[in-house]
Amino acid sequence: MARKSSALTVFPKPDHDHQRCASDAIAHAEVICAARKERLTPMRRRVLEALLASHQPLGAYELIDRLSVRGARPAPITVYRALDFLRDQELVHRIESRNAFIACVHNHQSSDPVVFLICEKCGAVGEAASAAVADTIKNASRAVGFVPKTPVIEISGICAHCKAA
Amino acid sequence: MARKSSALTVFPKPDHDHQRCASDAIAHAEVICAARKERLTPMRRRVLEALLASHQPLGAYELIDRLSVRGARPAPITVYRALDFLRDQELVHRIESRNAFIACVHNHQSSDPVVFLICEKCGAVGEAASAAVADTIKNASRAVGFVPKTPVIEISGICAHCKAA
DNA sequence: CCTATTTTTGTTGCACCGCAACATATATGT
């Protein structure tokens, strides 16, 4: 994949090619699902697309709003089920600190934890695949006999963009 | 302080002196509040005591149950306000991944982040003051111009106790 | 000491988050 990029993925640039970034991610999702014999149904795809269209985490009910067209509102449970599926496939992550969900733009090669950098100002979320962070956590855990399993680490703060402004 | 201990605090031993551990923490809270000219009111103290009595994170409503005596139930908002106060003083942390709260048994000298190791089996929470983890996160963040502010990092997994069993 | 002001607690009410249980529809395998 072309977008695999360096060790540390950065915040999505305000000017990046959204259209392409989203369609690439959808393509990736299709590959993943096909390989696992899972079904990326229309509903699931719509949820993923909605998340991809926003580089911010979306709450389940906000997601419902965005999926609504002409009075046709998917029920909460419907969206939650799609989210459950997408999370199982590691195509979407839940941001615990915000009760919200975000599409994963990172290639989950291994089961390494992902570090999310969440901007308190603008709400943007940067995804950082940091082996270093994962390692120190593993070491610190092992020191007390703890076996870590967390897939997601959330760090809130201020992004470069907002700090400048 | 005698209990300041090594770099890595461990899980509370099943046989440790709860009574003393709690009263020490209360004493510490009083010192902190006095120094800051904040008021550790009866309500706030009761909430802190309830959390200290459990070495597991408690949900707000479970906390209410435990604070209830003879039909006198504090309203949710009352407990949430006490929790807000205690969190401001960094005497209590919120465990996002569980919608729950836990008393801090760690001396927040600096504003270093605290790492919680949460056992998926028994629910116990170990508090680890790991400078190494804090540093790698700072470094990884700085690499993308992000200024981290998270006070808490949550790692779920299996504790040594449960792994053995 | 008494009053004015600030701080804390109580009351009422509600919005949001997340899912269980069951019914229906759609896809898949044979």
Next chain:
DNA sequence: ACATATATGTTGCGGTGCAACAAAAATAGG
């Protein structure tokens, strides 16, 4: 085409968290 598995729709509800206003308690100032 049929039986089976999988996915979606319907109904309904419980947990979480707080806003807005009212009352009570503590603190400061004269």
